[in-house]
Amino acid sequence: MTDKQAAYPTDRHYTREHEWIAVQGGVGTVGITYYAQSELGDVVFVELPEKGQALVAGEEFGTIESVKAVSEVYAPVSGEVLEGNPSLREHPEKVNSDPYGEGWLLKVRIGSPKELEGLLSAEQYHAFVEEEAN
Secondary structure (H helix, E strand, O other): OOHHHHHOOOOOEEOOOOEEEEEEOOEEEEEEOHHHHHHHOOEEEEEOOOOOOEEOOOOEEEEEEEOOOEEEEEOOOOEEEEEEOOHHHHOOOHHHHOOOOOOOOEEEEEOOHHHHHHOEOHHHHHHHHHHHHO
């Protein structure tokens, strides 16, 4: 696996706010990108919504606190929270060590699959990050 594949997995959609969503059978797993976690620094606390809470695409659903700052996290799609990642309560550093795996934030039942069309592909997100960095 190349560094680019590790930083920009092609099996998910991305937002301009640096969240990702991987979809399987109408359920999306949401997290923050490798780029976002590297900009945040060491994550020390994650605040997530409760099961059953409604999410609205583009609106804040939680926060991630790092040694540098507190950052909002935004919903890539609308839907209902099925679960938050319980391991982040005790191990928020998983967001840094494995942002596309064990560091996922929540699972959501997608309310409008059409909203996925407005998100970025891995290639588009990579170009966006490169542009933002310059």
